[in-house]
Amino acid sequence: MDTKLKELDINKIITEDLIDLNLQATSKLGVIEELTHLLFKHHYIDNEESFIKDVLYRENEGVTGLEKGIAIPHGKSESVIKTSLAICRTKQPVEEWESMDGNPIEVIFLFAVKTTDATTVHIKLLQKVATLLADDEILQSFQTVKTKQEVIDLLSKNNG
Template sequence: MVINRELVCLDLKAKDKLEAIHELGELAYSIGRVKSKDKYIEAVINRENDFSTAVGYSIAIPHGKSNEVIEPFVAFGRLNEGIVWEGSEAQEVRLVFLIGVPEHNSGDVHLHVLANISRNLMDANFRNQLLTAGSIDEISSVLQAVEIQ
């Protein structure tokens, strides 16, 4: 699982969680990680409707297992201003990690990625670096250093 430069957006324009999911889903689609953007996003939204993926610390980790995912990925987006992540008891979110995993290998890969991201997000310094990084290269370095792969 690789977060590369093409999967990072430092200025998401989203005004709510659906827009954030759509923006990052479009990013994954634009670089060929998903076959059908709409079907993949639908899977993510269905999962989100079951249980909110806001995890605290201004972070959400929406994810979807779908046959539309060609190759596992994590897209990262940062909002300039926090948005209310509906369904999460009105938690404000500024950092969004969108995970996509093919349905056929969703078990271990999906859980490994969630665990790895969650473990690193417990570190206040790591979160602060994600909030203050000035460039995509800087974000990429932070994410690569903690091996979110």
């Protein structure tokens, strides 16, 4: 099991079904609700209300808006069936989302983590995505990608 975690394959966690490059929401809650619905629709979570509650609980613990328009909200929840990652780019920047550099948020990575994976997979997944997001070139690319496959390719770029 431990080797499996070391070789966490981001491609098994991200699918085109969980990517929206044209999200309509203009508020933090709206974004979380839309991404949660995507997770629910594709059977990654079994209870939208409960999952949203868990994500908002985590949001109250600290800022999930990073820099350069990126946010990484996450929920460790009993309602998660399979640990996954929903990704979106909003049509309009979300002004109200608190971020480390004070800029509005446009690209959101919503982590849905099974309670049983909370200490291991969750941390590995966060580390992997954080490493990718530390790369300015990759960050820039998220603002301009045209297809869902491009998002997957970007996240797979430094996989390993």
